[in-house]
Amino acid sequence: MNEPKPALLVVGHGTRDEDGVADFGRFLERLRGRVPVPVAGGFIELSPPPLTEVVTGLYGEGHRRVAAVPLVLVAAGHGKGDIPGAMARELVRHPGLSYAYGRPLGPHPTLLSLLEERMDAALEAAPPAAPTAGPTAVLLVGRGSTDPDANAEVHKVARLFWEGRGAGGPEQRHGLMGVEPAFVSLARPSVPEGLERLRRLGARRIVVVPYFLFRGVLPERVAGEARAYAAGRPELDVRCAEVIGDCDGLADVVAERYEEALGGDIRMNCDTCVYRIAMPGFEDRVGAPQTPHHHPDDPADGHGHGHGHGHGHALGHGYGH
Structure with missing residues (x-):
């Protein structure tokens, strides 16, 4: 038996x-x-x-x-x-x-696909009154840690997400100009720092993708910091995607x-x-x-x-x- x-x-x-x-x-x-x-x-x-x-x-x-x-x-x-x-x-x-x-x-191919679905949903949402023309980029935001290995994993996920989805990639499915990692606590770059880097690199539409499983205090902080950054920069279209979720x-x-x-x-x-x-x-x-x-x-x-x-x-x- x-x-x-x-x-x-x-x-x-x-x-x-x-x-x-x-x-x-x-x-x-x-x-x-x-x-x-x-x-x-x-x-x-x-x-x-x-x-x-x-x-x-x-x-x-x-x-x-x-x-x-x-x-x-x-x-x-x-x-x-x-x-x-x-x-x-x-x-x-x-x-x-x-x-x-x-x-x-993570990292796992299925999680990358789920992040892509969350990004697509944010991009398909109603645009601002004056749609922004220009390159699109993603800011992938992790929790942040005092463990350098954990922070490096978020960088790895950001790169894996860009491969095949970025400009010049084998499929160019989204034509993203870049995917930058950032952190909401304990590590840098912060959310505002990551957004500023993408702005200086030429992005005009930025999708903030939280690398979190479920809703919570920190994902809310990610969205709040992104909204605060965008409030004083009308030339940017900053959108916040949902967490991976159930x-x-x-x-x-x-x-x-x-x-x-x-x-x-x-x-x-x-x-x-x-x-x-x-x-x-x-x-x-x-x-x-x-x-x-x-x-x-x-x-x-x-x-x-x-x-x-x-x-x-x-x-x-x-x-x-």
Whole structure:
């Protein structure tokens, strides 16, 4: 008799934005209709349900092995340390539990296609009273991180998005003059700096594409900063695209990461990871302990249950789980 496949545990960061929490909930329902295994999901901080509550529920239903997929786009601190640290704590709380760990969602061809759909929708929206003639460009805005590897991933996505969609590309489907990366926090260039660079390069229509999964405080900040920049520059047509959002394409990527985790096919990049390699300016992070976030809805938080195992980035690979 074949053993049933492990449950899919979707782990999000959390947000104070109610719309973002609702998006997460709807996405879990979509996954349940597309993946033939039990699906559960929770957050490591900021919003309910906390991860520990969800794991306890699965454990109570008899699940002793799960596949945890981090619902993050880049391998920054959340995917490399915070989520594995939280899962390590759950192993202590639930004897006999084990887990396989998936890799972050991006970059992925499906995500690039979804970003293109969001860009197209913004371009097809009603133009301003006086349509702007001139080159079109995209500002791809990521969250921003203190992890240089994560910020480099956003640059990579920006370049991949331009290939085949830019002027001179093999297909020239959009004729974009350029796709520039920017960040809304912790890293530069900022949203205004990115917009100014594209303006100086000659863009007259700019689509701001947020590289975010769901709605939340930071995507709202991206849109607000873009609108503020455009307010004093009537010669520009600045448009804001929607986040990737709850959709079948995103569900397919999560399902793919689930299967990879079960097969041990993680393909993490360690060559530029600050937890393994002494990158200039980040030497102190090599082998740094990984500990879980504090979650306000975790009744045991703050009572000695945080486990900084000192394994550094090894936890981020899910080795030994």
